[in-house]
Amino acid sequence: MKELKEIIIKTRRYLLLNSKGEYQSHFLGEGLDFRELREYSGSDDIRHLNWKALAKTSKAMVNNFNESRQLSTLLIYLNSGGLIVGKPKSKKEVAIELLTSLSYASLKDGNLVGSLFFDNRAIAYYPPKRQKGIVDINYNLAKGLNPLGSYIDYEALSNYLLKHLRKKSILYLIGDFMEFANLSNLAKFFELNVLIVRDDLDENLPTGEYQIIDTKSLNKKFINIDKKSAKRYKEALMAQDSKMFNLFKRDGIRWKKIYTNEDIIKSLILFTKEP
Amino acid sequence: VILLYPYTLLLIPLYWLCDRLCFYRASKLYLSNYDLVLKSASNSRDYKRFLEYIIVISLIFAIATPAKREYKLLNTQKGYSIALLLDASYSMLEGKRFTRAKEALKSFIKARNRDRLALEVFGDYAQVASFMTYQKEGLFTILDYLKPAIVGGRDTALNEAIFLGAKLFDKEEEQNRVMILLTDGLDTVKNVPLDIVLKELKSKKIRVYTIGVGDDYKKEVLKKIANETGGKFFAISDSNSLNSIYKSIDNLEKAKIKSIKVTSYSYYYQYPLLLATILLTLLLILNFKERSISIFLVLIFSLLALFNPPNEINKKEEKNSKLLVAIDVSKSMDLKDLYPNRFKFAIHKLDRLLRYLRGLNVGVLLFSDSVYLLSPPTSDYEALRTLLKQVDIKDIKRGKENWSSLIDAVSKFRDKNSTSLMVFSTGEGIRDINRLSKKLNGIKLYIYPTATIKGAPFIDENENLSVSYLVESKLSKLALKNGGKFFNLDKTDSDIKDIADTLSKKEAIDISDIYTDKLYIWLLLIALIILFYRRLK
Numbered sequence: 129m130k131e132l133k134e135i136i137i138k139t140r141r142y143l144l145l146n147s148k149g150e151y152q153s154h155f156l157g158e159g160l161d162f163r164e165l166r167e168y169s170g171s172d173d174i175r176h177l178n179w180k181a182l183a184k185t186s187k188a189m190v191n192n193f194n195e196s197r198q199l200s201t202l203l204i205y206l207n208s209g210g211l212i213v214g215k216p217k218s219k220k221e222v223a224i225e226l227l228t229s230l231s232y233a234s235l236k237d238g239n240l241v242g243s244l245f246f247d248n249r250a251i252a253y254y255p256p257k258r259q260k261g262i263v264d265i266n267y268n269l270a271k272g273l274n275p276l277g278s279y280i281d282y283e284a285l286s287n288y289l290l291k292h293l294r295k296k297s298i299l300y301l302i303g304d305f306m307e308f309a310n311l312s313n314l315a316k317f318f319e320l321n322v323l324i325v326r327d328d329l330d331e332n333l334p335t336g337e338y339q340i341i342d343t344k345s346l347n348k349k350f351i352n353i354d355k356k357s358a359k360r361y362k363e364a365l366m367a368q369d370s371k372m373f374n375l376f377k378r379d380g381i382r383w384k385k386i387y388t389n390e391d392i393i394k395s396l397i398l399f400t401k402e403p
Numbered sequence: 404v405i406l407l408y409p410y411t412l413l414l415i416p417l418y419w420l421c422d423r424l425c426f427y428r429a430s431k432l433y434l435s436n437y438d439l440v441l442k443s444a445s446n447s448r449d450y451k452r453f454l455e456y457i458i459v460i461s462l463i464f465a466i467a468t469p470a471k472r473e474y475k476l477l478n479t480q481k482g483y484s485i486a487l488l489l490d491a492s493y494s495m496l497e498g499k500r501f502t503r504a505k506e507a508l509k510s511f512i513k514a515r516n517r518d519r520l521a522l523e524v525f526g527d528y529a530q531v532a533s534f535m536t537y538q539k540e541g542l543f544t545i546l547d548y549l550k551p552a553i554v555g556g557r558d559t560a561l562n563e564a565i566f567l568g569a570k571l572f573d574k575e576e577e578q579n580r581v582m583i584l585l586t587d588g589l590d591t592v593k594n595v596p597l598d599i600v601l602k603e604l605k606s607k608k609i610r611v612y613t614i615g616v617g618d619d620y621k622k623e624v625l626k627k628i629a630n631e632t633g634g635k636f637f638a639i640s641d642s643n644s645l646n647s648i649y650k651s652i653d654n655l656e657k658a659k660i661k662s663i664k665v666t667s668y669s670y671y672y673q674y675p676l677l678l679a680t681i682l683l684t685l686l687l688i689l690n691f692k693e694r695s696i697s698i699f700l701v702l703i704f705s706l707l708a709l710f711n712p713p714n715e716i717n718k719k720e721e722k723n724s725k726l727l728v729a730i731d732v733s734k735s736m737d738l739k740d741l742y743p744n745r746f747k748f749a750i751h752k753l754d755r756l757l758r759y760l761r762g763l764n765v766g767v768l769l770f771s772d773s774v775y776l777l778s779p780p781t782s783d784y785e786a787l788r789t790l791l792k793q794v795d796i797k798d799i800k801r802g803k804e805n806w807s808s809l810i811d812a813v814s815k816f817r818d819k820n821s822t823s824l825m826v827f828s829t830g831e832g833i834r835d836i837n838r839l840s841k842k843l844n845g846i847k848l849y850i851y852p853t854a855t856i857k858g859a860p861f862i863d864e865n866e867n868l869s870v871s872y873l874v875e876s877k878l879s880k881l882a883l884k885n886g887g888k889f890f891n892l893d894k895t896d897s898d899i900k901d902i903a904d905t906l907s908k909k910e911a912i913d914i915s916d917i918y919t920d921k922l923y924i925w926l927l928l929i930a931l932i933i934l935f936y937r938r939l940k
Contacts, residue, residue, distance in 0.1 A: 209435070210436070213434070306435040307436060333440065333444075338432040339431050339432065340431075340433075340434050340437060340440060341431055341433050341437075343434065347437065351444050358443075360444075361439060365436070365439060
């Protein structure tokens with residue numbers, strides 16, 4: 129509980145320091161913020177017809193507004209085995225910090241906040257609502273999860289979300305994304321923000337003889353890591369990452385790599401305030 | 404090919420276990436993307452581990468010592484004992500019989516290189532020239548010395564010779580006793596009846612081959628001797644065919660040679676070791692950046708083991724060091740301040756000394772103006788002693804002792820085994836101690852004095868009366884300077900044992916050689932322990 133308080137205090141501080149404005153959603157919606165004038169299509173609400181424009185151009189035009197109020201935010205905690213890695217702070221701790229901080233910040237912005245805990249299936253799902261308890265719930269739930277032995281099924285995740293979340297929402301995915309993740313399907317329907325939690329060990333292998341253990345399958349093996357293989361590994365990982373990021377870019381997904389040794393909440397708040 | 408230490412192979416599964424279990428000491432590493440790590444790390448580790456495995460296995464095989472067991476047919480031990488009886492009466496001078504017989508004997512001796520041979524001559528009486536011995540060189544030397552009438556030449560002590568010859572077999576194996584008798588006359592001494600001779604021969608199971616030369620011998624007697632003992636009689640009219648007769652005897656006896664099996668091993672441990680060393684070098688190069696000290700150490704130990712092959716103990720004989728004994732034969736050696744005279748005193752001392760010496764090849768030189776080789780280095784002391792008894796220095800040109808020519812001659816015998824020189828001398832001929840030491844150059848010098856300090860008077864070449872005495876100071880200085888010892892004169896024989904001990908102790912082979920026999924195994928074990936330790940870290 130002490131940690132939770134600490135996280136919240138930190139979040140508040142950074143929110144205060146960086147209060148430039150509200151979150152800019154890319155969604156069209158019921159907001160007050162005028163965005164554009166567009167030709168009427170059958171699916172539009174006739175209440176938004178711009179009569180003046182209709183008179184001038186003799187074409188049915190519709191007013192479009194930015195969605196500004198009551199954004200629904202869903203925080204997705206991806207409980208993969210890799211989260212236990214990390215020194216001195218594990219990736220799990222960082223992910224919890226991110227989740228808690230985000231929950232608090234979103235709530236503070238007056239959004240509807242929900243959360244989903246997922247590995248290869250849904251562990252727990254709280255649909256976006258105006259609920260104050262969500263910060264505590266998220267914190268405690270994430271804390272209680274043991275990531276060792278679990279892996280993420282991204283396809284199952286998109287299927288689950290498409291089935292259960294009808295409302296247009298902003299999705300925050302918190303995970304280590306050590307494997308290639310294709311989120312194109314989700315990106316079509318939701319606004320995606322990906323927070324990639326990484327530890328130095330994930331990218332730079334130590335050299336020497338080790339018994340390596342797979343955090344997902346718990347397989348074990350003795351290997352000798354030399355400088356060459358460490359280098360080769362890093363190159364392979366970077367290639368995989370850049371391939372994934374290119375795909376994110378194409379799909380309009382925002383992402384941020386957060387390392388365990390950083391000032392996490394600061395990085396997070398800065399990320400959320402980015403245009 | 405078998406393994407001398409097959410149980411060592413159990414180390415291979417032990418190493419494998421160690422590799423599996425001891426490795427748990429390696430720190431655990433949880434990885435978020437194991438597959439990617441495996442993909443990147445796989446090959447580099449595996450071939451080095453593979454190399455190390457091969458190295459360990461080949462080292463273990465080297466320790467297990469693959470060797471080929473060979474059954475050698477050895478008949479040195481149980482070969483023939485052959486006594487060669489040679490008539491040395493005057494009549495043998497006829498038609499160069501004696502010289503031809505000597506030549507024939509020499510080639511016979513050369514052919515019987517696995518047998519023990521003895522030589523006996525007879526004339527007025529019978530005399531053993533050499534007891535049973537393997538050393539052919541001694542026999543040749545003695546043969547060269549033999550001449551007709553060396554033991555009196557008017558009579559022929561044939562029966563006595565055979566009787567005495569039979570005694571030569573006393574210490575020999577019961578099987579394969581052969582006597583070859585060459586004579587050109589009949590028994591004229593008649594001190595031993597033929598019946599008794601035959602009885603003696605039969606009881607000792609000696610086969611006698613008799614060769615009659617010329618026409619004076621009694622054919623029936625020789626035939627009887629040969630037939631009753633299971634030998635054969637040969638008659639030749641001219642001495643030219645002697646060679647062929649000895650050859651036919653050689654052939655006759657060859658067929659019956661009984662040989663025994665002796666196991667010996669030829670080692671092949673070097674081959675796996677060589678493989679290991681090559682792979683170690685390779686591994687060291689591959690791990691060059693890591694500067695792996697352990698692999699370097701293993702390589703060093705393997706190389707040491709490679710260059711320390713097992714020493715064969717039976718090479719001991721060759722390892723004997725040499726002792727050359729030089730006896731002064733200058734004229735002053737005839738002086739009688741020592742009993743019976745200086746020279747005979749020296750000979751007597753040497754004869755006694757030879758009883759106690761061990762592990763040395765002893766050669767004998769005579770020196771005055773120039774140097775005479777009496778006997779090349781041999782370990783057959785018995786032959787040497789026989790030789791010493793018959794030494795005759797009447798024909799030798801004898802002037803003053805010349806030390807530098809002696810040392811020059813001795814230097815020719817120097818070889819990789821240590822050589823030492825023992826000189827019987829008065830020391831009057833020594834001029835420059837430093838120069839002599841320089842010439843000796845590592846040869847240890849022992850000196851036994853052959854004169855009293857008081858000396859003895861003699862008439863020198865200028866017809867002046869002078870005294871020859873012992874120059875003790877120079878002799879002892881020279882001996883000490885060359886790592887040897889100057890022995891004090893002792894007219895009794897009580898000092899012989901001490902002298903023999905001094906010579907033998909210092910010159911005998913190093914016994915530790917025998918125990919370092921399998922040093923390579925220990926070296927390789929150390930190397931292996933290091934390799935095991937590498938698994939433990």
